[in-house]
Amino acid sequence: MPELPEVETIVQQLRHKILGKKIIKVDVLDAIVDAGVSKLSPFRIKEVYRRAKYIIFALDTGKFILTHLGMTGQFFFVEKSQIEGKKCFYQPHQVAKFMFEDGSLLSHNNLRKFGSMQLLEEKELQKVLSKLGPEPLEESFTPEKFRQLLTKKPKANLKTTLMDQSFIAGIGNIYAQETLYYVGISPLRKVGSLSSEEVKKLYDSIRHTLKEGIKYKGASVDNYINLEGQGEFQKHLAVYGKEYCPKKHSLKKLALGGRGTSYCPICQK
């Protein structure tokens, strides 16, 4: 499922494929995509950026396209030479198709349709983004900021809180579990039970794990792909989807907040 590193990878790759190029036609093929997107052309995308797990396209018309991939959203870019001879380029579970003036194409696919693509005015966009917690990789997110943030929810479950987008942005089920394994902290702990030493280690681990995810272009579990195909981070997972931890201990599986969670009862206390 695309989380911060997966979305960041897609955004970086999208940037040098589509920025500034003229879009002459958009086909909207499913209701998870705002029908208004098909009425914009011709237009250009001025900037692509990420906030939490959202991808935001800033258009030259002054409006914004806000996209969430859900669990199974994909972007697939196709050069003109790969399309030649085909009347329409089809991908399984295609929900929208952006056609560029130079003959290339961007396909947006979503198998389970948990995602969305909305056309918004700047004020509407800001309203959605204002509900999100801080970006963990931004410089302004200091250890002290993290410590202060944690004091707001002392009684809440730690893992659920790390995945709460209004608390901290971009962490989902994979990176929450990986991060907790590396600091040796059980996902069952309450936020307020962390020592100041554990808070610092957790801060470092969150940033390190997310950066590793970006370095390997995301974890291809479920059907995640970036614009160049599969990521590599799935090869470096310690506990997510595993039976044994790196030290060969048997992992425990449980549901937290309705989400599958595996952790090592020996390494994580």
Add this chain to the structure above:
DNA sequence: CAATCGTCCTGCGGGC
């Protein structure tokens, strides 16, 4: 305030 539950959707795996 925190946790849980239902909802959206579809492929897949288990069971018979």
Add this chain to the structure above:
DNA sequence: TGCCCGCAGGACGATT
């Protein structure tokens, strides 16, 4: 062998 059922899960709203 083949079919049916139920599960997984990000975000959000409603409920406990």
